[in-house]
Amino acid sequence: MSDTELQPPAPAAYEPPSVLDELPGDLMMWVLIVSELLVFGAGLAAFLGVRITDPLGFAEAQDALHRTAAGINTVVLVTSGFFAALAVRMAEHGRKAATRGWLAAASALGIVFLVIKVMEYAEKASHGIGVETNSFFTFYYLLTGFHAAHVVAGIVILGLVSIRCTPRTVEVGAAFWHMVDLVWVLLFPVIYLLR
């Protein structure tokens, strides 16, 4: 029996808007953000789990990291997040030029972050440290590497939303950028500082 022969459905009852409808930006971006946080969260949890089995080895390996550079990078990325937030405010006021300016500033700081990160990687490589050196560095490269890849993706997204510059798109792009920010703020203390 085909559907056309069925009784017409009763009129829809009033449904209150769900929480999902009230999310800023786009639902799909929030799906992505939650997925990313799950991955990085699981990665950090695994890192801490393995660390229990070898606290001395992890502490020793951690001393090879450049804490100052990572500290500077934290300031760079948080400032960049602030610029992205300013871009959202400008977009809401319909000031396109200012929006694009702040997005460009946020992206520029993203590039600064990447440059410092590459310098860190180069320094490690010059000491012969790689992803298979020991489990500390396996996690170090996986977590910061995945994060750096997201910084690259974030810069591309900020570029795209400054081309299609509407309050909604800028909000979506900034949401992603804040996620990248947040993940770094979690990675930095756990990988670089935790003793």
Next chain:
Amino acid sequence: MKYQSQKIALAYMGVALALFLIQVTMGLVIGWIYVSPNFLSELLPFNIGRMLHTNALVVWLITGFMGAAYFLIPEEAEREIHSEKLAYLQLLILVVGTLGAVITYTFNLFEGNILLGKEGREFLEQPLWVKAGIVVAALIFLFNVTMTVLKGRKTAITNILLLGLWGLALLFLFAFYNPGNLALDKQYWWYVVHLWVEGVWELIMASILAYLMLKLTGVDREVVEKWLYVIVAAALFSGILGTGHHYYWIGTPGYWQWIGSIFSSLEIIPFFAMMAFAFVMVWKGRRDHPNKAALLWSLGCATLAFFGAGVWGFLHTLHGVNYYTHGTQITAAHGHLAFFGAYVALNLAIMSYALPILRGRDPYNQVLNMASFWLMAGGMTFMTFTLTFAGTVQTHLQRVMGEYYMDVQDQLWVFYVMRFGSGVAVVLGALLFIYALAMPRREVVGPGPIEQRRLDTDADHVAAE
């Protein structure tokens, strides 16, 4: 049936069901070999039987997907299929290729011949000419359905379905590449069936399930589409890197142990979402669709996929666990329930929905079909538990205590006997399913007292077909 060309699906589903029967029968044969290892050892060695079991499975599932596409795309795109002739030509190529593969495997013809002989690479052992035929058939298929969609209405369901089908065809190309380095060989090998079942097939599954929900529950398309996008995003996010859980012990770098463990743990999410989707749609749905069998298969599909692919997959996906369980009967337990839940049940769901329409036989009673669901699902669930227990014992005896493989197999005998019994139930269920769709022309079972009372008092209630 709104569009004449939907009739193509009938031929595809028929072929798929015939192969389904071959597949489960072979399963029964090799299940008996586990019980009595010398059974047919001269005539049909175990490895050939297993080849037929796994190859037939994949081929009939794909044939079923294609049938489903030919059935639902005209309705979604609101136009006839681009070319019916091409569709039948494509089916002919697939059938000739499949028969060629079956005959080559069974009689071991053309041993060592590059073009005609079996290739010997486990699971990708199809003779080269068959592989080439599959690609030609896939190209014809993609051309045909893509043209139909491009000229017609584009919906989220057809877009996701096409994405999945294109991915399926493109990933098959890795079957032609066989590097000399064994670690690379294995890595590319996983690209075929496992980027299918953990990636693009999930897109096909989600879109067909979405179509069924749309038809069976009458929930708004908008709501269905939102769910569909979320499911697809979760599937691709977790599934692509999640296949890294196959790279733990094949010679790839150690970081795959972490990438694989973390991403594949998330693969449970899309399967949970599909189960939640199916049940929420039914609860929200305002339509009391008479095809209860299709609804039962749809809900069963989402549920068993969650347990088989999601829970049973997670059971042994963390590399610390997999170090012990790898390649034991735990894997077999997961493989059986995952394939049955996610893809067999999906195909049987769309067939239960489409075949009565295609054969112009509605309304008629699908009670036999529903009985076959419980037989097959019950048998498969029992098989999964049996194999899980067998795998647990095997892991302990073989991997922890260090006993010899064959000594352990001897001790697992009782589990293999029980597994054979559950296999009999599955085969009977498959036969009943085919009978239920092919034979009865009118109601087999009249409404019972509860159903009758509902029919009398509830104006919205439609009698089950």
